[in-house]
Amino acid sequence: MKAVNxxxxxxxxxxxGTLEVLRRNADEISARAGRTIRVVKAAVRDVTRARSVSxxxxxxxxxxxxxxxxxxxxxxxxxxxxxxxxxxxVLQAVDNGKHVVTANKALIALHGNTIFEHAQRRGVMxxxxxxxxxGIPIIKSIREGLAANRIEWLAGIINGxxxxxxxxxxxxxxxxxxxxxxxxxxxxxxxDPQFDIAGTDAAHKLTILASIxxxxxxxxxxVYVQGITAITLTDIIYARELGxxxxxxxxxxxxAEGLELRVHPTLIPQPCLLANVDGxxxxxxxxxxxxxxxxxxxxxxxxxxxxxxxxxxxxxxxRAITTDPENRVPHLAFQPGLLxxxxxxxxEQIETAYYMRLNVLNRPGVLAAITxxxxxxxxxLETVLQKGFPKDxxxxxxxxxxxxxxxxxxRVTIIMLTQKTRERNFxxxxxxxxxxxxxxxxxxxxxxxxxx
Numbered sequence: 001m002k003a004v005n006x007x008x009x010x011x012x013x014x015x016x017g018t019l020e021v022l023r024r025n026a027d028e029i030s031a032r033a034g035r036t037i038r039v040v041k042a043a044v045r046d047v048t049r050a051r052s053v054s055x056x057x058x059x060x061x062x063x064x065x066x067x068x069x070x071x072x073x074x075x076x077x078x079x080x081x082x083x084x085x086x087x088x089x090v091l092q093a094v095d096n097g098k099h100v101v102t103a104n105k106a107l108i109a110l111h112g113n114t115i116f117e118h119a120q121r122r123g124v125m126x127x128x129x130x131x132x133x134x135g136i137p138i139i140k141s142i143r144e145g146l147a148a149n150r151i152e153w154l155a156g157i158i159n160g161x162x163x164x165x166x167x168x169x170x171x172x173x174x175x176x177x178x179x180x181x182x183x184x185x186x187x188x189x190x191x192d193p194q195f196d197i198a199g200t201d202a203a204h205k206l207t208i209l210a211s212i213x214x215x216x217x218x219x220x221x222x223v224y225v226q227g228i229t230a231i232t233l234t235d236i237i238y239a240r241e242l243g244x245x246x247x248x249x250x251x252x253x254x255x256a257e258g259l260e261l262r263v264h265p266t267l268i269p270q271p272c273l274l275a276n277v278d279g280x281x282x283x284x285x286x287x288x289x290x291x292x293x294x295x296x297x298x299x300x301x302x303x304x305x306x307x308x309x310x311x312x313x314x315x316x317x318x319r320a321i322t323t324d325p326e327n328r329v330p331h332l333a334f335q336p337g338l339l340x341x342x343x344x345x346x347x348e349q350i351e352t353a354y355y356m357r358l359n360v361l362n363r364p365g366v367l368a369a370i371t372x373x374x375x376x377x378x379x380x381l382e383t384v385l386q387k388g389f390p391k392d393x394x395x396x397x398x399x400x401x402x403x404x405x406x407x408x409x410x411r412v413t414i415i416m417l418t419q420k421t422r423e424r425n426f427x428x429x430x431x432x433x434x435x436x437x438x439x440x441x442x443x444x445x446x447x448x449x450x451x452x
Contacts, residue, residue, distance in 0.1 A: 003036040004318050007067035008058075009043045009089060010079035014103055014130070016053040017303030018077065018310045023054075029311065033318040039077075043067050068093035075317055077310060078102040087111050094118045094126065099321070101313040103130035103306055109204035112211075112218045116331045123325040127313035132205045133158055133282045135305030136298040137312065142286065143212050143333040149288035151213040153253035155451055158205045160280030160300045161189045161196035162228050162248035166265075167278040170236050170245070176229065188280050198227035199248070199263045206250035209284070210261050214254060215334035216342050219261070224347040226264035235357060235444060238415050239267050242383060244355070245275040246446065258343030260350050267355050267448040274451060285451060348424040353382070353448040355417055356430075361438040362410040369436060370414070377429040383417040411440075417448065 008015055019039060022029065030036045042055065043064040061067065068076055068089050076093040078100060080086045086107050093100050095118060102108065108115070108128050119126045129139045133156070142151070157163050161183055168179040180197070183189035195201050207220040228248050239246050249266035252259065268275040273295050277283040282300030287293050299305035320328050330336060360366050367386075374381060418426070426445070434441050 001035045003038050004033075004074045004321070005072055006037060006039045006075045006077055006314065007041045007043070007070060007073040008039050008077050008079065009064045009067060009086075010081070011042050011044050011051060011053070011055070012079065013303045014306045014310065015042070015077075015079045016051065017307035018079070019053050019055075019058075021304060021307045021311050022314075025311075029315060033315045035318050037314055037318060041067050041070065041073060043080075064089045065092065068096060068098065073098060074321070075099045075101060075314065077314070078104060078107070079310075080104070081106075083107060083110060087115075090115055090126070091118055094122055094124055097122055097124060099124045099317045100126045101130075101310055101317060102126070102128050103310055104128075105131040105201070105204040105208065107131075109207040109218055109220045112208070112331075116336070119331065120325075120336050125317050125320060125328060126331060127317055128208070129313050130306050130309035132208050133284060133296070134160075134298070134300040134302060135308040136282060136284070136296050136300065137309065138209065138284050138296050139212060140312075141294075141296060142209065144329060146286065146288050146291065146294075147333070149290045151254065152287045152289060153251070154209055154213055154284060154286045155249055155251045155274065155449065156206075156209070156282065156284035157247055157274060157277050158209075158250050158282055158284065158300065159196050159199075159202040159248055160282055161193060162199075162202070163277065163282075164188050164280045165197070166228060166231065166236070166246055166248060169231070169233055170240065171278075173233060175233055176231065197229055199225040202248065202250045202263045206252055206261060206263055209250075210252040210259065211339075212333040213252060213286075214259060214342065215332070215339055216259070217339055218332075219344065222261055222344045224262040224264070226262075228265050230444075231265050231446075232444075235355070235446060238357065238385075238387075239355065239446075240270075242267075242355075242385075242415070242417065243270050244268060244448070245270055247274060247277070249274070249449065251449065255345065255351075257349065258345045260345050262347065262350065265446055267446055269450055272451050348422070348427065350423050351420050352423070353418050353420050353450070354426055355415070355444075355446045355448050357413060357415050357444040358433065359411050359413050359440040359442070360436075362412045363438060366436075366438045367414070370433060370439070373429050373432045373436075374416075374418070377421075377425045377432075379421045379425055379429055380419040381416055382419050383415075385415040387413040387415065 047060040244267040283297040
């Protein structure tokens with residue numbers, strides 16, 4: 001049969017890996033797809049620059065729109081990253097009747113609804129397995145492998161940079177800045193790491209996972225996002241002492257009141273599988289009604305792991321090229337006309353447990369006042385620990401006025417774990433706690449999930 005011609009937009013890390021995998025496994029890939037897949041043209045920033053991967057037999061251009069407008073190209077693989085040019089190129093390719101494969105999670109999370117609408121109208125496929133968790137086939141697993149199930153929740157470590165930083169802080173006892181610099185030196189973090197450490201990257205991925213899990217339109221703007229920059233070694237140590245590890249978690253959950261979509265640092269019990277995912281690895285835990293709990297683990301980034309998903313999408317597209325568009329697997333798992341909006345919970349409406357650390361004056365009645373505030377806020381405590389507080393570590397304590405007669409200015413650290421409660425209840429309690437004269441304002445709160 002006639003070979004399928006591919007145009008590649010971007011020959012960076014993932015683009016180079018895609019070419020290597022296609023060449024190395026050409027015979028096996030062709031046998032799986034039923035046709036030969038060949039890259040015939042690639043768009044690069046500098047056509048004169050030497051590359052680590054061979055470009056023999058591939059025409060180069062600096063204009064990606066030359067590729068999306070080329071009538072001889074059947075499939076466009078978008079690996080440009082970013083939004084603006086990528087969106088224009090993908091929409092033009094789709095409108096020109098070309099199938100698209102992309103690894104661009106921001107593109108899908110932010111503009112996927114529009115792109116899929118165009119694709120549906122033109123009868124073409126837009127495949128995006130590589131947009132979430134690199135080489136882990138999580139999109140296909142949820143969309144097809146779990147098609148018989150009602151998904152209850154999914155939770156994942158879906159940003160390797162953040163996971164590496166927290167892992168190194170715990171393993172080596174370094175602070176956040178030190179762990180970040182190490183991640184940058186090893187190439188795990190960008191020179192500007194905000195996209196990762198602020199939680200935006202994970203939120204893009206969670207948006208996609210939630211859509212295919214729950215049959216809702218892509219809604220990035222409804223995801224609650226909190227990064228890992230405020231996590232300290234102190235809290236990592238205390239969490240470990242209590243039997244937990246702090247991980248950068250993305251969580252989507254179906255509740256009777258609506259859907260939760262949130263990304264934030266989370267205490268996870270040490271025996272839980274996700275708590276033991278370290279370094280740059282990714283993992284997603286999915287809870288469904290028929291199959292129960294399943295775990296998907298592997299490399300979430302890198303040239304060939306991500307290329308594995310890109311090429312798998314190419315094989316799927318080639319297999320489906322001659323299939324009636326109405327009989328193809330829907331982009332977001334559910335038939336387009338059956339995607340439905342669902343109530344989305346704000347962060348103040350969610351229910352979870354909490355870890356809290358606060359520094360207080362070591363005086364009689366202080367702990368009783370704190371526990372009374374929690375009781376009045378309908379919050380049950382699971383664990384309470386009191387630790388000595390090194391006075392030299394608190395610059396504010398050295399500048400405070402001398403204690404009243406008969407009262408101590410010695411400070412102690414109190415760590416508490418709560419049972420599940422509404423976030424709004426906990427926020428009200430924190431506000432009341434911060435108003436107590438004996439309590440420092442810098443109260444630490446980290447959410448806790450048992451994932452059971």
